[in-house]
Amino acid sequence: MCICHCNADGTGYADHGREVFDDDFDQEDTEMDSANKYSGEVVTERLAWVVNIEKYMITVMKPIQSMFLASSKKTQNNKNVKLENDDLLDDILQEIELLPDSSIKQEIDSHTENYIPAVKHWQYNIKFVAGEKYIDFFWFDAYEDPSLQKGIIYLFGKVKTKENAYASCCLIVKNIERDIYILPRKTRLDTDGSDSGIEVTMKDVYEEFSEICNKNKIMTFRSRVTKKRYAFELKDVPVESEYLHVKYSAALPQIKSDMQGQTFSHVFGTNTSSLESFLLHNKIMGPNWLRIRNPQFPSQKVSYCRSETILSFSMKTIINPKTHENEIVAIAAVTHQSFYFDKPPPKSLFEGHFVVIRNLVDHNIPMGFRDFMKQKNINLEISSTERALLSFWLAKVQQIDPDIIVGHNICGFDIDVILHRMNTCKVSLWSRIGRIKRHAMPKLSSTVGGFGFADRSACCGRLICDAKTSAKELIRVKSYDLTELTSYVLKAKRFDINQDEIADKFNSMDATFALRIVYELNALPLALQITNIVGNVLSRTLLGGRSERNEFLLLHAFSEKDFVCPDKSFKKKQQFNEEFEDHDDAAKSNNRRKKPAYSGGLVLEPKKGFYDKYILLLDFNSLYPTIIQEFNICLTTVDRHHLAADENNDNELECEYPSPDLEPGVLPLILKGLVERRREYGHLYLRLIFLIHRLVLQYDIRQKALKLTANSLYGCLGFSNSRFYAKPLAALVTSKGREILTKAKELVENQMLLEVIYGDTDSIMINTNSTNLDEAYNLGHKVKAEINKSHRLLEIDIDGVFKSMLLLKKKKYAALAIQKNEDGTLSEVKELKGLDIVRRDWCQLAKDVGNYALSQILSSDSRENIVDKIHSYLTEVGDDVRSGRIDIDKYVILKTLSKSPNDYPDKKSLPHIHVALWMQTENRRVQIGDAVPYVICDDGSQLNVAQRAFHPDQFRRSDSLKIDFKYYLAYQIHPVVSRLCDPIEGTDSARIADCLGLDGSQYKHKSYSAEQNESDAMLGDMHMSLEEQFKNVEPLKISCPKCKVTEDFAGAYNKTTKQSGLVCPHCNSNYNVVTIQNKVVSEIRKFIKTYYQNWMQCDDPSCDYKMRQAPYFISGRTIRCPACERGHLTLTYSEKSLYNQILYYQHLFDIDQIEKGIRIDQNIKADFKNLYGTVNKIISRNGYSEINLSKLFQRLFTGPAKR
RNA sequence: UCUUCGAGCGU
C-alpha cells in the first residue's frame, strides 16, 4: 500500500491587491516536454494561466490512441507495405510493452500468502528529471467525496517498483480549485433591476464579485480575463465573449449557479465537481499512465492497496420473517490473480477460492457437508454469526485486494445488502470493501437494493463489474437472471436454489459463472476502451448509462476548444416544491414512456406479401453520425436563436442547415476522429488477425467501442436531461435522415425503375424481380453506386440479398438471406425481424410452431405442399397439446416488470403482476426489470386469464392445476401462425383454427392483417353520394362565348335545362370545346400550384393560424399548431383535395355515367370523350410542370399520408 | 373505433 500526496496547486493565491489581469500566465513547463520523449506535443497546458504556480504535478503520458492518430498518416501513404516492414506495427508492439507484463507480474503474486507487503518509499521506481523526482502512475479508478472532502480526489492505480514489478497505489490530489466563468453584462443594472446604460468594465465585475465572495466567506481567489466561446441552450449568452475567470479553493463554499449581479448575467462552473475539472484540465482520457512530479509520501497508512487481481463472488440471503430484511447466509468467491484488459481472459476457472457459510438458528448444517467439501478440496469456513461471516469475507477481500469485483446483480442487490448488514451488525472494518480507510459508513439508501451514492463511495478503488448490467448493455436475451445468462452465454446449466432449500443446499458455481460471463462478453476490455475514448471514469462506465459517457466526450472536446460548457442543472428541486406537481409525479412516476419530443426515422409503407424473387437490402452505414458529419451539424454551426426558449413548445420549427462553407463544428470533428480511428483499428484488426491474439482482441473491441460511442452521440442530443441537450439538432438530424431515405427511394423508383417494397429509417428493400443471383447483385451494385453519387460521406451498402421473403408489417418480416461461405459456397440463413417468434412475450410452443410454418413458407416448395404441411403439423400439435404430451417449459410466457408489483394500477388484468405478487409471498426476490415467468392454467374457475396465471414452480407443485390448452391453442398458437400465414393463399384464419381443433367459424370474419388498405378506403369513398364526395370542390366556371355570362359547368347532362352541359343555359348557344379544354387544363395547373404552396392551417376551429412549410413536410405527419398548441396543422390543400378536384372534372366529362334513356348526340359524345381523355392524360402522364400526378396520388393509396 | 393500461420489438 502506498499513498502519494500531491498538490494540484503548488502555491499560494494571488493576493487581492494585485492587478486583476495577470500577464505571466503563459508560463511554459518545458521539462514536461523533454520528459515525455514519445510525443512531440505538449500534452497538457492546463492551469498555465495561474500566477505563481510552481510546478504542476501531473502529466498525461502519451496515450496509445493518440499515437495511432499520429501514425495513421504513415499508413495512408504506403498502403501496400508488407506487414513485416511496417513501422506502425513496431510502434504498436513497442507501446504495448509499456503495459504491465505477466512475467513481471508474477513476482508480486508470489507474496500472496503474506499480508500486505510493506512497500517502502524507496522501493518505488522514482526517477529524476532535471533534478526533480517523478513517478509514473497508471490510474484506473477515481473517487471524490464532494460533501466532506471538498477539493480532494483519490486516484487508484499502479506504479512500477524498482524491481520492475507493479504495485497498487493511491494518489491523493489536494487543493483542486473551482473554475468559475463570469459573463459580464454590457451595461450595468441599477439596484431596482432597470438598465442604467453605464458600460461595465471587467474591473466592475471583479469588484462586485469580490463583494459576493466576502458574503460567501470566500476569502481568497484569483482571477483573470479570458475569451471563451459558448454554443449551448442559453440564448442570451453570446457566441464569443470575454469572461472573468475566477479560481478559488473547492473547499470554500459553492456559489449558486443561478447567481446574477448588477454587472454580470451568468456564472458558469459553480457546481462542477473536482473530479470533472481535474480530468478536463489535464485532458485525462480514461485509465492511462500519468507522470507525477514531486510526489510526497505520507507517513501513515491511509488506504489498503496492493497487487492487481479479480474477484468474483456470489451470495445467498434469507429473509428474516420478523424484520423482513435480507440476511446473508453464505458467500462463495473465486479469484484470478492476473487479469489483463488487453489479453484473452484466463483459461482456468479460478486460481483461488473460498466459501464461507454460517449456522442458521433453526437448521443445522447438513450431515456430511464438511466432509463433502473437504473431499472436493473446497476451502470452507463456517462462521457462527452473520457478523463473523462478514468479517471473514472482509478479511479475505483485504488479503486478496482485488482491483475488480465481479458478480451477478451485485450492483442491484448484493453489495447494498452487504453494506446494510455490516451496518446493522456493526462491522467496524466495513471500509475494507473499498480502498479508503474510513470509520463512519456513508448514509445508505433506506430501501435495500440499487447501487447508490453510498455503495459507490464504499467500493471506491475497486472496479465493480456486474454481469447483469454488462449483459444488458451487450446482448439481448429472454431474461437477465444468472440461469438464463449462463445457458445463453456459457451454454451451461445452472441450478437455482429456492428460499426453502437454502439450509440444505449450497451452490458454489455462481461466482464462477458470473465471472465467465463477464469474460465471455469481453465486458471489461470494452468498458476500458469506451472510457479511453470518452475520457470519463471506468467505474462509472461499468455502471452503464450512455448519457454520462457522452457528456464527458463532449466536455473534453468543447473545453479543449475554449468553450464554456453547460453546467449540471438541478432545477427538479424547484418543480418539486409546487404542491400539485408532487401528486402528478407520483401518479405517472415510474414507467410511462414519454411522448416523443420530435419526430424520428421514416418507415416506408411495406408492400406486404410473400416474395420468391431476389430481394435486395440496402442500408446506409451509421446514418445519423454520418449525417452530422456530412451536413456539419453541431451546436456551434446550427443557428437556433430564433427558436422560442420556452421548453414546452411542441412545435417542430426546424433550423436551417448550416451553410456549406462554415468550418466543421465540434460534433462533426469528434465523429470524424472516431470514424478514422475505427477504420484504423479495423485495418489493424484485419492485418493482425494472424499475428497476435491479444492484439486482435484489443483492436476488434476498440473499434466496437468507437462505433457504440458514435451511435450514442445522436441519442444524447435528444435526451432532455443531458447537459448538451439540443432538441433542434436531433430533430434536424432525423429530418435529414427522412429526406435522404425519401430521396433514395424516389431515385430507385423513378430513375432506376425498380420496385421499393419497404424501408426503415436507413434502409431500402428492392424487389429485383429476378431469380438470378448475379443479376440481383449487379443490380444492387448499380443502385448503390447511383445513390452514393449524391453524397459526400454518406454511403449505402448491400446489407443482404434475400432469396425469399415474407413481409408482414412495418418492422416485421422474415427472409432467407444468402450467405457466402469462406469456401465460396452459398448457404441460406433465416433472418427474422420483429415477428412474434423473436419476442419473449409469447410461449415457446407458439414460437416453435410459428417457426415451423415460417420455414415451410420460405422454402421453395410448392404452395400446395407448404399449406398441406402446415395444416398437418398444426393438427399434430393440436393433438399433442390436448393430450398433454408437451413439456411445461414450452408453455412458459415471460414478461418483465417495469415497476414494483404493488405500483401497478390494475393488478387484476395483468398476469405477470399476479404471479409477481405470489412470488413475493414466497419470499422470492422480485425486482424491477426482472422477467416473470408464468403459465396459464385451467383451475376450474371462469376467472380472468390474468388470474389464471401461475408461476411454473407453483404449477409443478400443484396437482389440481392443469394447463389451459384451449388458451394456448386459441390465444398463443393461433394468432402467431395466423399472422404468418395471412398473405399465403390456400389457408386462412378459419382453416388454421380448424386444424388446431378450434371452432373455425369464429374466425371467419377475423383477419389479422386488418385489410384496411387505403385503396379500399378510397373505393368506399366512390360509393358515397356524389354530392357528398364533391361538396368541397371548385366548380368549373365557363363563360359563354356569345352572351358572356359565366356559369358553373353542369356536366354531361344539365338536369335543370335538360340539355347537354355543353349548351349555355342562357342563350342556348354551344360552348367551344377547345375553350373548355384550355380552361380545365389551366385550372388543374392552378390547383397543382396551390397544392405545392403547401399552406398549412390549424385544425382547431377556434384558431385561425396559417403558415407555409418546407416542401419535405408534406409527408403526412401532423404538426402541433404553434399558436394555440391544441390543434394540428393540416395542409389547407391536400393531395386528396387535389385528387378530388380532378376526379370531379373527370366526372363532369364522364359521358358513360349519365342515366340511361337520355339520348346524347354522337358529336357531343365525342367531345366529352375528348375532354375526359384530356383530364386522364394529366393524371397519368408526367407532362405538366414536371409533376407526376399519378405518383403523387399513389401516395394517397400506399403512402403514409392520411387525411 | 377510441381511450386507458400493459407488454418489447425495430432503427
Add this chain to the structure above:
DNA sequence: ATTACTATCGACGCTCGAAGA
C-alpha cells in the same frame, strides 16, 4: 461537531393484448 445532500434512466416508430367506452 455539524449538516446537508443527491439523482439516475440515449432518441423515436410500430405492433399487440386486455379492459372499458
